[in-house]
Amino acid sequence: MRKRVVKWICLIGLILPMFGTSMTVLAEEEPTMMDLIQAAGYTVDEMHRPKSIVLIDANTGKYLWGENPDLAHNPASIMKLMTLYLVYEAMEQGKFSLDTTIVGNDRYQQMSQIYALSNAPIITGVEYPVRELIPMLLVPSSNVATLMLAELVEPNPVIFLEMMNAKAAELGMNHTKIYNATGAAIFAFDGLYLPEGIDGSTLQTQADNETTARDLAILVYHLLKLNPDVVQYTNQAQVTTMQGTPYEETFDSYNHSLPGLKHAYEGVDGLKTGSSQSGGFNIAMTGQRGEMRLITIVLGVGDWVDQNGEYYRQPFANAAFEYGFTQFSYREILSPGEHTVQDEKIILEESLFDTVRNEQDLSMIVEGDQIHLANGLSTISDNIPQVTQTVTKVKTPEVVVQEVTEKVGSVLNLDFFGSKLGLGIALGIGVLVLLIILIVVSSIQNKRRRRIARQNRGRR
Secondary structure, three states, X not given: OHHHHHHHHHHHHHHHHHHHHHHHHHHHXXXXXXXXXXXXXXXXXXXXXXXXXXXXXXXOOEEEEEEOOOOOEOOHHHHHHHHHHHXXXXXXXXXXXXXXXXXXXXXXXXXXXOOOOOOOOOOOOOEEEHHHHHHHHHOOOOHHHHHHHHHHHOOOHHHHHHHHHHHHHHHOOOOOEOOOOOOOOHHHHOOOOOOOOOOOOOOOOOOOOEXXXXXXXXXXXXXXXXXXXXXXXXXXXXXEEOOOOOOOEEEEOOOOOOOOOOOOOOOEEEEEEEXXXXXXXXXXXXXXXXXXXEEEEEEEEOOOOOOOHHHHHHHHHHHHHHHHHHHEEEEEEEOOEEEEEOOEEEEEOOOEEEEEEOOOOOOEEEEOOEEEEOOOOOEOOOOOOOOOEEEEEOOOHHHHHHHHHHHHHHHXXXXXXXXXXXXXXXXXXXXXXXXXXXXXXXXXXXHHHHHHHHHHHHHO
């Protein structure tokens, strides 16, 4: 009986650590979308669960969380952000400005009256500044305003599509195919997509754009880097364009996480929604708390037959933000000054900021003249590099002597030092060099101590 008891105790002793290991692995697994929903306190119907979703940090491009980030999807009007990217890029290059105007023509006016397309009214002969067309693109998702801006960048829509796809490839959007500039298939424009005289025989008029949550996150990351002020057009529940003119219009935002709306979430200030029959309801949302800005892409919520999908998508986006803001932080990892990393003294001239998981190990690694986290989070794209900062390595007297000796040895004819005279001269030179080095190093260290002391007094 005793032997049997001992056997059972031994067996339990073997099994329990296995369970402990399993529990540890499970604890380290990423939460699911529904886990985040529950943690954030939302109640949703799981049938509305997004097809794909991704969450990244906007400062560093760090990938924080996601589900099916590389699933192909039709993003609908979110693709307008690529058109906007090329508009901002053209302004950066000095081709035009926010005050540049585009005159409405008959084609634009007819296009703005197509019922099946989201739009803003455009009147023939009226001058529309770029700064008024951008909010029309972003908030009411005006297809005509989007094409007006696109044709300001490149008058030939066929060439503009080539530019869009080339830019997607350049940014690392490796699973994106763009067939139209607005998110609406070309056939929906009733023959008005192309200006008269442009050959569109190469266009796929029935095709929907195709991308992924990851690729859209990459696009929004670069758009905010190119022009962070874009959120000034999207940070309110309503936007008014052409204010003070006979053509003034006020539009309601479809981003219901903005202040004052049904699903308001602290910090949300943009950026773009999109919906379609084949793509469901989607949102590219950004928001900021303190120094930390997040980007989430939510694709494929709900079903087109239920137009309440524009509300269903918000809890998912909000829950992703809640996870990001509570589990991660963007902060100073290493302050300026002298530090010891890997038993090596270095000097950091500027602070190293990075995005980290709370309670993460902050061990550093020095490679060449760059320092970075040894176990930093991955970025959303290989095109977005890890955060690094330049350092100056502090050389000890021993290292300096060794370097000088090696250099002298490589330059001088070593055969000469084989003689007694050469050996004596070499020893004399070595002693003299060593004395000079010690004096120089001592002077440098004294100056460094005085500089650090001044910095410490300044911080007080």
